Structures are given as C-alpha cells and as structure tokens.
Amino acid sequence: xxxxxxxxxxxxxxxxxxxxxxxxxxxxxxxxxxxxxxxxxxxxxxxxxxxxxxxxxxxxxxxxxxxxxxxxxxxxxxxxxxxxxxxxxxxxxxxxxxxxxxxxxxxxxxxxxxxxxxxxxxxxxxxxxxxxxxxxxxxxxxxxxxxxxxxxxxxxxxxxxxxxxxxxxxxxxxxxxxxxxxxxxxxxxxxxxxxxxxxxxxxxxxxxxxxxxxxxxxxxxxxxxxxxxxxxxxxxxxxxxxxxxxxxxxxxxxxxxxxxxxxxxxxxxxxxxxxxxxxxxxxxxxxxxxxxxxxxxxxxxxxxxxxxxxxxxxxxxxxxxxxxxxxxxxxxxxxxxxxxxxxxxxxxxxxxxxxxxxxxxxxxxxxxxxxxxxxxx
Numbered sequence: 001x002x003x004x005x006x007x008x009x010x011x012x013x014x015x016x017x018x019x020x021x022x023x024x025x026x027x028x029x030x031x032x033x034x035x036x037x038x039x040x041x042x043x044x045x046x047x048x049x050x051x052x053x054x055x056x057x058x059x060x061x062x063x064x065x066x067x068x069x070x071x072x073x074x075x076x077x078x079x080x081x082x083x084x085x086x087x088x089x090x091x092x093x094x095x096x097x098x099x100x101x102x103x104x105x106x107x108x109x110x111x112x113x114x115x116x117x118x119x120x121x122x123x124x125x126x127x128x129x130x131x132x133x134x135x136x137x138x139x140x141x142x143x144x145x146x147x148x149x150x151x152x153x154x155x156x157x158x159x160x161x162x163x164x165x166x167x168x169x170x171x172x173x174x175x176x177x178x179x180x181x182x183x184x185x186x187x188x189x190x191x192x193x194x195x196x197x198x199x200x201x202x203x204x205x206x207x208x209x210x211x212x213x214x215x216x217x218x219x220x221x222x223x224x225x226x227x228x229x230x231x232x233x234x235x236x237x238x239x240x241x242x243x244x245x246x247x248x249x250x251x252x253x254x255x256x257x258x259x260x261x262x263x264x265x266x267x268x269x270x271x272x273x274x275x276x277x278x279x280x281x282x283x284x285x286x287x288x289x290x291x292x293x294x295x296x297x298x299x300x301x302x303x304x305x306x307x308x309x310x311x312x313x314x315x316x317x318x319x320x321x322x323x324x325x326x327x328x329x330x331x332x333x334x335x336x337x338x339x340x341x342x343x344x345x346x347x348x349x350x351x352x353x354x355x356x357x358x359x360x361x362x363x364x365x366x367x368x369x370x371x372x373x374x375x376x377x
Contacts, residue, residue, distance in 0.1 A: 009242040009331050009363060013045045016369035017236040018222055019057040024235070025205060025218045026058065032212040035061035037219035038073060039086065043356040045223060045239060048076035049367055049376040055081060056371055063217055067093065070102040084129055088139055094118035098126045103161060105129045107139040112149065116156045129162040134184040135177065136168045143184050150191040162196045162215065163189060170203035171229050182211065202227035225352030226342040233342060240336035241359060243276040245328050246314065257316050258308025262289040270320045272304070274332050277313040280361025282334070284310045285348040295347040298338035300324050335359070
C-alpha cells in the first residue's frame with residue numbers, strides 16, 4: 001500500500017513557534033497565569049510534544065477535553081503539571097481521575113456531590129475546578145445555583161482550585177453577549193472571593209485585561225490561528241502541510257472537472273492533480289465550482305485555485321498561470337507561509353479550529369525547530 005511517507009509531503013509542526021506564541025500571550029496576560037488548551041490532541045498538532053514544549057517554556061496548567069486525553073497527557077508531563085478535564089466528571093470515575101492526578105472541571109451539582117463524596121470517603125481533598133454557565137448553555141452549573149454551590153462546599157470544607165466559565169462570543173469584540181457574561185461571572189464570584197477565577201480564551205485574553213482574572217486559557221492562538229475576528233492575526237504560523245502532485249494534464253475549454261461536472265472550464269487549462277481529499281480532512285467545501293471560488297494552494301509562493309469538487313483522495317488545481325515548472329512528485333503548499341490556516345477556513349466558510357483538528361488522514365506529522373531537551377516521542 002502506498003502511504004503518505006512514500007508519496008512525500010505531510011504535516012509539519014513548528015514547536016518553537018508554539019513556544020513563542022505562548023510566551024507572547026503570557027506577556028499580554030501580565031499578572032495572570034497563562035495556561036494552555038491541548039484538547040483534541042493539541043488541535044491536531046500532537047499533545048505530548050506540544051505539552052512538553054510548553055512545559056519547558058514555562059506553562060504549568062493544561063486543559064484537555066476528555067479524561068482519556070488527560071491520561072495521555074499526564075504520561076508525557078512532569079508531576080508538577082496541573083491538568084484540568086473540561087468535560088467534567090463522568091459518573092463512577094472519581095477514582096480514575098484522582099489516580100491519574102487529573103482535575104475534573106465540575107459542571108453540575110450532581111458532579112460536585114459525587115466528587116465531594118469521593119473526597120470524604122478517601123479523607124483527602126482531591127483538587128477540582130467548578131464551571132458555571134453564564135449564558136453559553138453548554139455544560140456548567142447554572143449561575144443562579146452559585147449560592148447553593150457555596151453552601152455545599154461549606155458543609156464539606158472543600159475549596160475548588162478554580163472557578164471558571166467560558167465566553168460564547170469573545171471573537172466578536174463588540175458583541176453584547178460578552179459584556180453580559182462578564183457581569184454574570186462577576187456576580188458568581190461574589191460567592192468565591194478567595195478562589196482563583198478564569199474565563200478568558202484566546203480572544204478574551206487578547207481583547208481586554210478585564211477578562212484575565214487569575215488565569216487565562218489560550219487555545220487557537222497558540223497554534224497560529226486567528227482568535228479575534230476583524231483584526232490582523234499577530235500569532236506566528238505553526239502548522240504547514242505539503243502534498244505531492246500525482247499528475248499534470250492539459251484540459252480543453254468547455255470540458256468539466258471532477259465529480260458532478262461541477263466546474264466547466266472557460267479556457268484551455270493546465271491541471272495538477274494533488275494527492276489530497278476529504279479523507280485527509282480537506283473539506284469538500286473547498287472545491288471550486290461556478291459561483292464559488294473555493295480554496296487555493298501555493299506553488300513556490302504562487303497561488304493556484306482549486307477547480308471542481310474535492311474527492312476522497314484527489315483534488316484538481318489550476319496551474320495554468322503558474323510560471324514555474326510543475327511535475328509529478330512536486331509538493332504543493334496546502335498550509336504554510338503563503339496559505340494560512342485562516343485563508344483555508346475562510347474559503348471553506350468555517351473556522352481555523354476545524355481546519356486544524358481535521359487535517360490529518362494519511363499524511364505523516366513531523367516536528368521542526370524542536371526546543372533543546374524536548375522529547376517528541
């Protein structure tokens with residue numbers, strides 16, 4: 001079987017760029033602690049290598065989504081690293097969280113009760129955080145239950161490591177929802193005057209110091225993605241992807257390209273067929289059809305548009321206007337210095353988060369600019 005390794009190309013992750021991005025965000029955070037969100041395998045970049053890189057850079061607090069992600073990351077980091085699990089406490093798993101030194105972000109009074117019972121049974125206050133829903137209507141204790149939560153804690157003598165919430169619209173700086181959630185969160189915190197607080201994701205961190213509290217939790221900005229809509233992205237690019245050309249061919253004006261004959265050529269066209277499709281996470285929405293310009297790739301810094309639908313394994317690119325030779329085996333830039341994550345996301349009418357976490361498939365991932373002493377195994 002031909003693999004991505006034999007074909008050439010693949011996904012490259014610049015670990016030094018991730019470390020630079022974290023340090024830049026840590027500078028902006030000023031007196032707040034800067035954590036790192038490593039859920040979804042560090043947004044597709046590899047949680048172990050990224051976690052070790054950021055630990056060496058100075059990060060000590062990490063967030064994952066699931067307990068399995070937490071176990072995976074715990075095995076890669078020193079004991080001094082603190083790992084929070086955003087999905088909360090799954091029923092009957094308290095001993096597993098504690099055994100792996102994972103901190104659940106408790107998201108309901110039922111989860112809190114189960115965790116408190118476990119701590120009392122073991123005569124040990126295992127650390128956990130509390131998540132309050134301030135209007136997102138995802139997981140979280142209802143804000144009106146803050147007083148009841150405080151009473152439960154007072155009866156047990158347990159104090160959470162942190163009280164947190166999450167903004168719904170921080171990427172839109174003028175959105176009224178952000179101001180509303182901030183106010184609700186501040187009212188919740190009156191029940192927890194001595195507990196560290198956190199609500200800022202990448203966008204909120206970059207937008208206002210009023211949102212920083214005691215800890216900020218950047219995610220997308222670490223990986224070079226745009227966090228705040230309508231503003232220039234100041235973060236260093238982290239991920240690049242190059243895939244090989246399978247064939248170069250000539251097609252005539254009036255002929256169609258790809259499934260569904262969705263694109264009819266308006267001129268004689270030179271096509272490069274690249275070894276990339278939706279099975280590799282390259283979205284069908286990036287196809288170029290009549291009325292939809294679709295995505296783009298780059299060849300030695302020169303832009304080439306995608307023509308026709310993206311299929312499972314292959315995609316056609318218009319190289320008619322490319323003024324350098326292109327032949328089978330040459331690598332096309334899908335992500336990199338010329339085509340940024342947000343360029344791909346905009347073309348697919350989605351967000352950089354989705355691009356990063358779905359681009360994988362059959363292509364190998366390699367690391368470059370590995371900081372000294374960081375084990376990427």
